[in-house]
Every structure is written in C-alpha cells, then in structure tokens.
Amino acid sequence: MESAGILAGPMLRRGDTESVAICGAMDCPVEVDAAIYFLDTLIQLDTATKTTSIRAGHRLFIHLVQVRGQFPTETLLGYDLFFRVGKIINTLGSLRLFNKNEYSITYDGRPYPSLFIPATAAPTFLYASCRKFHRKGDDALIAEDGLLKRKKRNLANQPATMLLTGDQFYADDMADPLFPVIRTIAEHYIGKEDLRQFDLRLREKPFRTAAWQVNGGLFIS
Incomplete structure (x- = not known):
C-alpha cells in the first residue's frame, strides 16, 4: 500500500473503567494497535487491543479499536494508535497529528490526545x-x-x-460550494455508485439527472 492516511478521526466513541473505544477512517487496510498512558507521567497502562475493520469503499476503511484494561476515573489519560502497513508502522505522531503543528489534535502541547472518565x-x-x-x-x-x-x-x-x-446529515441540503468537492472526494474514496438501485425514480427524467446537480437531492426528496 502506498499510504496510511487518516481520513476521519481518531474519534473517542466511548470510555469507561474497563474499555475504551476509538474509531477512525483510513485510505487503506491496516493493522491497528493502541496504547493508553497516564498523561502526567507518560506511564503506559496494561491493555489489550481488538480491532474490527470494515471496507466501506474502494479506498475507504473504517476501523473500530477496542482497548480493554483497568482505567482510573478523575484522571487525565492519553492514547496513541499504531498503524502497521506491511513492515511500516506509523503512529498519530508520525502522521503529524501532535507536536504543535497545524494538524495537531492535542491541546496545550500535550504529548497525546486525552480522555477523561468521570467518577x-x-x-x-x-x-x-x-x-x-x-x-x-x-x-x-x-x-x-x-x-x-x-x-x-x-x-x-x-x-x-x-x-x-x-x-439527518443534510445530504439533500448542503452548501452549494461543497457539492462538487464532496462528489469528487466520494468518487475517489468510495468509487462510482449506481444510485438507481436505491430509488427507481432515478431511472427516469427529471430525477436521473437531478441527483448529480446542486440541490438535486432536495428536489428528489
């Protein structure tokens, strides 16, 4: 594979004293592992990771990372993800998501993104x-x-x-300038779709062209 680019996330979906779930979307299939740390000392907690991956498109892979362990409450924790593609291993840091750059997902120079489990x-x-x-x-x-x-x-x-x-997520009512951008990105990562299988009206005029026009979804709905 040529890259291991993160398209969305990482997003912390859920956290409790026994399990932390993190999800994200990437542009290629990867093996994912995780580590969780005490953010003040950077001591790593003892954890086990299980990842469920779903292929949602030609270049779109969704990964749900389940991290199990014993996690304290009222304590600021940090996490990192490890992505293996062949012999190459990337982390959130090597993908430039830390270290005070424009893509950083951390606050105040923290070494990892944080999570907090209330008591x-x-x-x-x-x-x-x-x-x-x-x-x-x-x-x-x-x-x-x-x-x-x-x-x-x-x-x-x-x-x-x-x-x-x-x-809903307003697929039928989006800002006009976003429509061609989303179409281009969707076709690149998901691939071309035959929407006629979802709505038979798209086989006939005027609906068969409306789906590819700005505000066309609003017209169809």
Missing part, C-alpha cells in the same frame, strides 16, 4: 445538533473547541461526553 453518573457534557455550513449563526463545534482549550487544566469541569444529535 459520577452525571458528567459534564457538550452538545451540538444540525450542523449546516450555510445556515445563519455561529458554528457550535468551533465554540466547543474554544471551550476545551480554556478548560484544559480544569478537571472538575472537563467534559466527558459530546452528544451530536439530529435527524
């Missing part, structure tokens, strides 16, 4: 819904990013969960 049943959480780039108003995810930066040293108010809700 109480009612943790602090973040919430966002219905993200539309062409909608009026500020972007909630940007506001939440700023909140995390401000509270990065305050464990008492450290958010433990982010809830993203909504009834």
Whole structure:
C-alpha cells in the first residue's frame, strides 16, 4: 500500500473503567494497535487491543479499536494508535497529528490526545445538533473547541461526553460550494455508485439527472 492516511478521526466513541473505544477512517487496510498512558507521567497502562475493520469503499476503511484494561476515573489519560502497513508502522505522531503543528489534535502541547472518565453518573457534557455550513449563526463545534482549550487544566469541569444529535446529515441540503468537492472526494474514496438501485425514480427524467446537480437531492426528496 502506498499510504496510511487518516481520513476521519481518531474519534473517542466511548470510555469507561474497563474499555475504551476509538474509531477512525483510513485510505487503506491496516493493522491497528493502541496504547493508553497516564498523561502526567507518560506511564503506559496494561491493555489489550481488538480491532474490527470494515471496507466501506474502494479506498475507504473504517476501523473500530477496542482497548480493554483497568482505567482510573478523575484522571487525565492519553492514547496513541499504531498503524502497521506491511513492515511500516506509523503512529498519530508520525502522521503529524501532535507536536504543535497545524494538524495537531492535542491541546496545550500535550504529548497525546486525552480522555477523561468521570467518577459520577452525571458528567459534564457538550452538545451540538444540525450542523449546516450555510445556515445563519455561529458554528457550535468551533465554540466547543474554544471551550476545551480554556478548560484544559480544569478537571472538575472537563467534559466527558459530546452528544451530536439530529435527524439527518443534510445530504439533500448542503452548501452549494461543497457539492462538487464532496462528489469528487466520494468518487475517489468510495468509487462510482449506481444510485438507481436505491430509488427507481432515478431511472427516469427529471430525477436521473437531478441527483448529480446542486440541490438535486432536495428536489428528489
């Protein structure tokens, strides 16, 4: 394989005292392992990793990494992922996701992305819904990013969960400039799809051309 590029993630899906689940999408099949550390001392915890991988397209592979161990509460932990492609092993750091560069996913120069398991049943959480780039108003995810930066040293108010809700992802109502970009990226990573198998109307006019036009999905729905 030519690369081991991360297309989405890593995203921490769930964490408790016995299991941590991390997922991500990559452009090639890889073997994935994980390590979890005490963030203040960088001591590695004893863990076991199991990865489930799904091929979702021509160049799109989704990996769910399940890390089992004994994880403390009210303690800032860090994690790293190891991607093996043949004899080559990459980490999140070697893929330039740390170290204070423009792609960093860590705060305040932390050596790893962090996770926090609260001891109480009612943790602090973040919430966002219905993200539309062409909608009026500020972007909630940007506001939440700023909140995390401000509270990065305050464990008492450290958010433990982010809830993203909504009834759809607006495939039929997206910002016009995004449509050709998404089409190009989707075809590269997923491949060409025959959408007629999902809706017989796409075999006839005017629907068979609407699916490939800006706002065409809104017209069909």
